[in-house]
Amino acid sequence: MPLIKTASTDSPATLPDRLDAAFGDLPPALRLRVLRRAVSGAIVFTTSFGLEDQALTHCICDAGVDVEIVTLDTGRLFPETYTLWAETEQRYKRRIRAYYPRHEDLGDLVFRQGVNGFFNSAESRKACCGVRKVEPLRRALDGASAWVTGLRGDQSANRQGMGFVSLDQTHELLKANPLFDWSRDAVLAFAEQNDVPLNPLHAKGFPSIGCAPCTRAVAPGEPERAGRWWWEEEAKKECGLHVAEDGRLVRAGASA
Template sequence: MIMLRPRLWTPPHDATATKRLPALIAELQTRLQQIVRQHHHIKFASSLAVEDMVITDMIVREQLPIEIFTLNTGALNSETQKLLSTACQHWGIRIDEYRPDEAAINAYIAAHGKQAFYDSVALRRECCHIRKIEPLGRALSNADAWITGQRREQSATRTALALAEQDQTHSMAKYNPLADWLETEVWAYAEAQQLPVNQLYRQGYPSIGCEPCTRPVKAGENIRAGRWWWENQDSKECGLHK
């Protein structure tokens, strides 16, 4: 008996999404321009996901005064690290990197073990705090607003995501200009503009985080099913977006 491997997720294609692109692009331009008019120092937190490539492309095309940064957690896949340099070359820009404090990582490992994040949600979130949340605080320290690539469709924890919200933790405005975009629309833009994207997408990774906490998903599964797969669906956030 021949055992067939389960079909992995692949980037979606939708002709109707392509037809909607002109209106979506115009709306995204308007949203970003409004944010620029309302704030003095805006930063865009790019995880280098396909959504973030869309926003980066619009920032560069419109020559908007928005700084772009990424959080290099020290535990990223080689494909993600390669994409960072590829993206900078593609647009001719600099994307600032913020890294975790090495002493804090070493202390965590000494106290709990190198793979303690598998042991409990609390220990996983502590790891996320060291590798993501603390560096994010440094990245946003001199900004008065920040932008993300979050979308409502991504997970059960984001279904009520607003286009604009107040970030109480950092005491500033926060914007999610792709909140109402569908996955098919994001990919339609990426393909139309031939944007650089992570090679892991083609290997069945629709949502990409740190290497030990991300795995491929099967076709038809939730796109964040491969993130912290050992946890319940309602706990799958790192704490960056409370």
């Protein structure tokens, strides 16, 4: 059983279901407050500075919710992302802690498969994501009781069944998606209404932004995440951050 520090009478096994129901029609900022009240341990929000993550950063900072904001700097991000990172820190007057790949692991990876070896096969790409993202994420979440993400259900067919709150057994904590039921248009409207700083690449056809070599603009009518790892099969395009150890996406009801 995960070592989740709860601030209520719920057990770690029942808390995900109660929170999933409690989120209901609440706005994201209140969902974050509900989560904060229910969990006494550390809560970590991982941002990649995309539209959804910027909206959640605004909610956390504007509402003053005690949530640590961190990012995974893979070393291959777009220049626009680094510029936005600085703008975001200036706007909200707080530092965003970065977690980087371990230099020994990264050196071995590049020596083994080449600097752009992730194009060679799905296995090579996943190995790159593993070193640059998955392992740093483990360190970022170490000791936390809950993990907040910007996942939305309509981003891809893979993510539709994930739900608001689940028990992430890989990291042994609660995983909360406060924007799960929001559309992209709703998030964009929220960001515009609140003058949230956004990545200029969004306006250039990049709805989902990851590492520069692995992200392209999408054509009209393409799914949001079609520009991520576009050379791979659509059904298999996840980086590993949101999948279980067996490679499957973590679904709602994982606490059962």
